[in-house]
Amino acid sequence: MDGFIELDGVEKVFSVRRKTGFLRRERREVRAVDSLSFTVARGEMVGYIGPNGAGKSTTIKMLTGILTPSGGRLRVAGIDPSRERSRLAHRIGVVFGQRTTLWWDLPLIDSYRLAHRMYRIPDARYRENLDRLVELLELRTLLDTPVRQLSLGQRMRGDIAAALLHDPEVLYLDEPTIGLDVVSKAKVRGFLRELNAAQGTTVLLTTHDLQDIEQLCSRVMVIDRGRLMYDGPLAGLHEAGESERTLVVDLERELPPVEVPSARVVRVEGPRQWLAFPAGQSAAPVVARLAAEYPLVDLSVREPDIEAVIAKMYAEKAVS
Ligand SMILES: Nc1ncnc2c1ncn2[C@@H]1O[C@H](COP(=O)(O)OP(=O)(O)OP(=O)(O)O)[C@@H](O)[C@H]1O
16 A cells, blocks of 8 residues: 555444333444545545445544544554544644534634644744635635634635644545535635645545535545445446436426437426436537527526435446
């Protein structure tokens, strides 16, 4: 193994006690991560996806040293995370979309001052990093605002800055765009792309939004029931799952199902129709044809969700 992040046959088994009667308890084992092996090279930006309960958070927690693996070998920058958690902490940054690491009642800048001391960042470097991050993440006018008053998108940008003040070589992001509007998502994605390109930061990104992966990662790993199901480009995942995108079309009036090559109508509701077409294909020819031949009022494209792609992957495997 010669990656920056290395996992070899990693396992995590939780022992769960379940109530089965008034006084009876049953002990059950949950294998959250099962013989997981992969490597991520320095500077890579990799998507890590899978359905709920697949084992993504458990993997990230083992990579930060919060959880100790039940078996196998795991290294980040040559460090065994659970044995040398505080040494590793200086080299990694973590952002959880669902939970903030910022101090809720204090102005944003105070969380940064605390990180300055906690990570013992040299003064000049702290000032330089703070200045750069505040500029790139558009936080200048928010520094004196208590975190609880920030919008979700502002808070997320604040969290990302906090995770990067100490110049980590690797950044773990757990759902960084969850709940954000289109503009905020674009800002976060733009920043991450820039960070990876300019600083060479290694990024492991967990998300349920396939557009995050599409716009940021050349490689995606799919985990399900603790096992690695797929490791490769996103396009290959669409092929493996034969996934489809959906075009939602609003017509001027109710019409019979429209007829367009390489797309099929899957639902009709009054003047609105839903057309499915292969995810690997551009929507442009379908849209052009619709606009030319039908009284079009509005349309939008819906990406397949990860659960649907993975469900199809399973279905494919079952018949092949
Ligand atoms: N501390 C724990 N004790 C017992 N079981 C756990 C614990 N943490 C996770 N699990 C179980 O391990 C499995 C994997 O959970 P994990 O949180 O890693 O999934 P996930 O892929 O991150 O899911 P989500 O997308 O919902 O966050 C689940 O069955 C979960 O219930």
